[in-house]
Amino acid sequence: MAPWLQLLLLLGLLPGAAPAPNEPRAAGAQAWELASPELLEPARFALEMYNRGRAARTRAALRVVRGRVRRAGRGSLYSLKATLVEPPCNDPTVCQLPVSKKTLLCSFEVLNELGKHMLLRRDCGPVDTKITDDKSETFSSFLPLLNKDPLSQDFSVKMASIFKDFVTTYNRTYDTKEARWRMSVFANNMVRAQKIQALDRGTARYGVTKFSDLTEEEFRTIYLNPLLKEEPGKKMRLAQSIPDLPPPEWDWRSKGAVTKVKDQGMCGSCWAFSVTGNVEGQWFLKRGALLSLSEQELLDCDKVDKACLGGLPSSAYSAIRTLGGLETEDDYSYRGHLQTCSFSAVKAKVYINDSVELSQNEQKLAAWLAKKGPISVAINAFGMQFYRHGISHPLRPLCSPWLIDHAVLLVGYGNRSATPFWAIKNSWGTDWGEEGYYYLHRGSGACGVNIMASSAVVD
Template identity: 40%
Template sequence: MKGVVLLVLSLALVFGVVKSLEVTEQDLATDESLWDLYERWRSHHTVSRDLTEKQVRFNVFKTNVKHIHKVNQMNKPYKLEVNKFADMTNHEFRNSYSSKVKHYRSLRGDRRRTGFMHENTEHLPSSVDWRKHGAVTPVKDQGRCGSCWAFSTIVGVEGINKIKTNQLVSLSEQELVDCESDNQGCNGGLMENALEFIKQSGGVTTEKVYPYRAKDQRCDATKMNAPFVKIDGHENVPENNEQALTKAVANQPVSVAIDAGGSDMQFYKEGVYSGECGTELDHGVAVVGYGATNDGTKYWIVKNSWGSEWGEKGYIRMHRGIDAAEGICGIAMEASYPIKLTADNPKPGPQKDEL
């Protein structure tokens, strides 16, 4: 009985902390009340700081909280929250999580023109959600490593493997970080480089075999030489064409790049994101579906790699069909997907504990 009481009290404390992170006018009234909010935030996210660092971080936190509260008072179709990034400046946030897609594109040159196998897709459904088809693994967390390009790539490969083989297997981002030499590991890269690597190397192994460590390591050839899923190549979606992107997503999850550096993106909680952002592509994510709200607002369903605490359990819905050809935050500029022609994998199906 005592154990049950303690459990109830613990849960009450947890939910009390979470509830207390909803910013009120009272929280904003004084530095003292904001400091109390900051301490509750640190406790909830188990963030440890020394006294000097705490003061610096508190000032950042205070600025961010005021921004979050201000935006949430506006009549926007999305809301922000005081999440785990709340004591990081936007500059620090971009440096820690950026994949520098636009930078690597400028070094590599224009995108290679490929075929587009989904061009003749007709009678597009009004909505698609590959999660409902069991083609998307649980949300992952890249940590403070600019490896989002690897996570974006793997979502596409996991998805097409499920579609072709009816097996959903969590695959290894770390293999790409360590072994894909055309990209720069935690310092960023391009999804199409990673897709080409997977094709040329004979496949990619599972996350269980080659687990994620959120840091650059020496390539483990023994693990790399145990591929589980192979692909036959990749194609690039015609750029600046949301209709083409819609056709691709109707057939499989698609890797895309976005400009994710804005403060509203950093603190996104829920709703259809329509915040300010440019086309400075700096983050790899994956579109796993699309749909529309009851009022007719169209959106993309985007899987991120910042953990399930961010956004809508790790996802963000982004406004679809805006006036700009490149789409919101440049989402239609740099999209690609893997091709898998057969249902054959290099090895037999996974055991239950590999799923």
């Protein structure tokens, strides 16, 4: 293995470096005592997520489950209370100290939508731990969690202060047990952000964001779009290239072709926002009117894509044509979860005639953008959980173009201090990045930005 690959593996930043989740399961790990058979699959999934990355001999067994379920569109949201038994551990190669068997009380929230499970929340603690919402507990009580790590006391004190500021800034509320867990996640994320920072070749700064209390798995499951790398898109015709050289810089925001930054919420609907952003720009260029269009219509009425579980721009274009157009955001407002389709052709304000695939040559992309409007693209979202500002330029092995998982909108390009960039409209609200925008290195195929570029066609 090359020395730089070994370095990335040791830092835990190389995709696939985490322990494999499919190791043999420990004996008794499926000893179910369920209050209802309907809880079997969500409880099994919650346990698998809890045990993910653990050696077989240290995996917990789930003993008792109680829960309730409520419907969410075409899916179900399960709120589970479970008793987990962690086996004793006396193996010095696995456990730093001998650990006796212990029982945990856990709360899980599992969303099942279109046959796929997503873990939205996990909160575990000893059975005899008192659950409380006492907000007066001082943050110094969280420090023992960090003392178990090879981190200095000074680091722990500083991290507790930063976490307290984070909780205040983003208006977080946790009970005592979850606060301890989130403090631990936050501290690990800050270390990870520092590693990403050290290896970035651009001007980007990484650190505290509104996603800093989420595990990598939670962030990926809730906000990203795995279908982009797992499923082939509908084949579109290749657009004719623009023969002219692109201008040195371009920005459709200053020309009135881009609506305000939106927020997809806790839903993997980036594909819908990328497509509506493109159609908004195309309609503006052809009709002279900038309309904010409905992403919720696509979530509810596009029967090929999978709403909050992900989708493909190519399929979304086809859905718009099949439906007969898009309603505006005002007429069909965003809810962030799957609902019954309520599209009305009478209310449709925008239509498209076709969709096209664009060149993977970034100079040709820039020329097309400057002439034709904002472009729907998909990228690998590596590092974006902690992105604050600047031009991101991750190492290619960390941000593989073949592992794209987030759809966004190219709205412009240019240079900052001789560093070329793409200006990218994201869909995580204005309290992320540079007022909702992401800047990515241009000209190197960074994070696969050139792999899945497309646009609607309005005649």
